[in-house]
Amino acid sequence: MSQKPSLPKGTRDFTPDEMAKRNFIFDTINKVFKNYGYQPIETPAMENLSTLMGKYGEEGDRLLFKILNSGDYLKNIDQTDVTNDNLSKITTTISEKGLRYDLTVPFARYVVQHRNExxxxxxRYQVQPVWRADRPQKGRYREFYQCDVDVIGSDSLLNEVELIRVIDDIFKRLNIDIVIKLNNRKILTGIAEIINAPERLTDITTAIDKIDKIGVEKVYEELRQKGLDEDTIEMLEPIINLGGGNSQRLICLKEIIGITSAGSQGIQEMQYILDLTEQLDIKAEIKMEQALARGLNYYTGTIIEVLAKDVTIGSVCGGGRYDDLTGVFGLPDVSGVGVSFGADRIYDVLTELDLFPEQVQGSADVLLVNFGEQEAKFCLKIMEVIQNSGISAELYPNPAKLKKQMKYANQKSVRFVILIGEEEIKSGQYTLKDMITGDQMNGMLSELINRIKQ
RNA sequence: GUGGAUGUAGCUCAGCUGGUUAGAGCACUAGAUUGUGGUUCUAGGGGUCGCCGGUUCAAAUCCGGUCUUCCACCCCA
Incomplete structure (x- = not known):
């Protein structure tokens, strides 16, 4: 019985054409990473659930794909837990592995395990798929690639500056106009301190973060809803409405939260990074954004988010500094900073803006027509010479009608077709057809190769 | 996880208030053209109308459920 083929929610196949475009993205990203001295690593698709759980907050735990244990996974289950609907306990009994949710936590695990080497x-850089049991929509998939670059074991802000250069470099090569939004977790802490509500930090930042999206009034409304009193909200007002350029914002912020130690340190760090990047040849717009608050609770310093201009899709890149990511795995005081590029969203942006270069197709340069058994055997040797000269070539496997073989070349966007039939073998003069211009020429193999190489 | 929309041929979609063998364009295959593709002409193949159930003499069409995709929230790449 045949069944209707289907794919799990939020996952996709990639056609050869899509792969050519995707590889264009991966190639430029990898090239830039390498160019700045980063080294590649890979980690397994699955990790122990104990490595993953609790690292992404409650929300993250819910979005983790869990892998059912092999064998008799029910044998250790406690019936009272089943009757009591004790889901979390049952889960840990029947599942001890999960698919990775990002590349940062596995990297932290890697660093601790390999610390002596x-x-x-x-x-390091790492380009691998990650999985999230999120509800899919545009630009949001359940399986997608992250391209991470991190520096671990250095608290220098020069790393932040370098990452900004890496971001700028990559998007410059991809021809995407971007805004790099910067903030610092210490500034957020300063804000929370100054209004005397450090424990409300998440509530405040997630509300303020929506200012561009829902407007000032709604932000106030949400803050009230979350139980902040009017006095506190009033104190927040200058921060919420803080506008102008980066330097102007910093000056204002300094007046408001400069007296807190976290606040002043955050401002200092931000100032340092902005000063340095200003002297560099950076194309991207760099914008300090006091409302930027990325959800992951491990960021402790700089927070980075990159948005593509002219496209409404989530961020295409994001990251920041985390001072103690390896602490939970028993290696304290290792500071790291890194960002993650979302290859799938970059793909969507390039598609929407029609920015893929024409040349990204993955077909061979030449197709050798198959006129029959004898001719095909002869072509095999010719093909060797062509391929050894650095030109990709394929021989049509069946002696099909010429029309069919031409059509095949046309549809695969193979640029050149070489025809070697009985006549050509005798004379040593082969026929070359340019499929774009329609021009044909006759000549020795070396002449044809020269023509193709032009 | 919450709320809303969607689903008809490989793709983009028609199919009015339920009524015979469900259509178009593009794509595909073959021929016109026995060594020349992309244009044109002709013919042809292809659909359990997402899936399951219900109402009805009768369901692609109405109702319920389920899945998919999309949108908003949440969160994020």
Whole structure:
């Protein structure tokens, strides 16, 4: 019985054409990473659930894909837990592995496990898929690729500056106009301190973060809803409405939260990064955004988010500094900073803006027509010469009608077709057809190769 | 996880208030053209109308459920 083929929610196949475009993205990202001295690593698709759980907050735990244990996974289950609907306990009994949710936590695990082989500061990059049991929509998939670069074991802000350069470099090569939004967790802490509500930090920042989206009034409304009193909200007002350029914002912020130690340190760090990047040749718009608050609770310093201009899709890149990510795995006081590029969203942006270069197709340069058994055997040798000269070539496997073979070449966007039939074998003069211009020429193999290489 | 929309041929979609063998364009295959593709003409193949159930003499069409995709929230790449 045949069944209707289907794919799990939020996952996709990639066609050869899409793969060519995706590889264009991966290639430029990898090239830039390498160019700045980062080294590649890979980690397994699955991790122990104990490694993953509790690292992404409650929300994150819910979005983790869990893998059912092999064998008789029900044998250790406690019936009273079943009757009591004790889901979390049942879950940990029947599942002890999960698919990775991001590349940062596995990297932290990696660093701790390999600490004796690693020379710090360790600059690594990692390009692998991650999985989230999120509800899919545009730009949001359940399986997607992250391209992470991190420096671990160095608290220098020069790393932040370098990452900004990496971001700028990559999007410059991809021809995407971007805004790099910067903030610092210490500034957020300062804000919370100054209004005397450090424990409300998350509530405040998630509300303020929506200012562009829902407007000032709604932000106030949400803050009230979350139980902040009018006095506190009034104190927040200058921060919420803080506008102008980066330097202007910093000056204002200094007046408001400069007296807190966290606040002043955050402002100092931000100032340092902005000063340095200003001297560099950076194309991207760099914008300090006091409302930027990325959800992951492990950021402790700089917070980075990159948005593509002219496209409404989530961020295409994001990250920040985390001072103690490896602490939970028993290696304290290792500071790291990194960002993650979302290859799938970059793909969507390039598609929407029609920015993929024409040349990204993955077809061969030449197709050798198959006129029959004898001719095909002859072509095999010719093909060897062509391929050894650096030109990709394929021989049509069946002696099909010429029309069919031409059509095949046309549809695969193979640029050149070489025809070698009985006549050509005798004379040693082969026929070359340019499929774009329609021009044909006759000549020795070396002449044809020269023509193709032009 | 909450709320809303969607689903008809490989793709983009028609199919009015339920009524015979469900259509178009593009794509595909073959021929016109026995060594020349992309244009044109002709013919052809292809659909359990997402899936399951209900109402009805009769369901692609109405109702319920379920799945998918999309949108908003949440969160995020």
């Amino acid at each position: 690693i020379t710090f500061p360790f600059k």
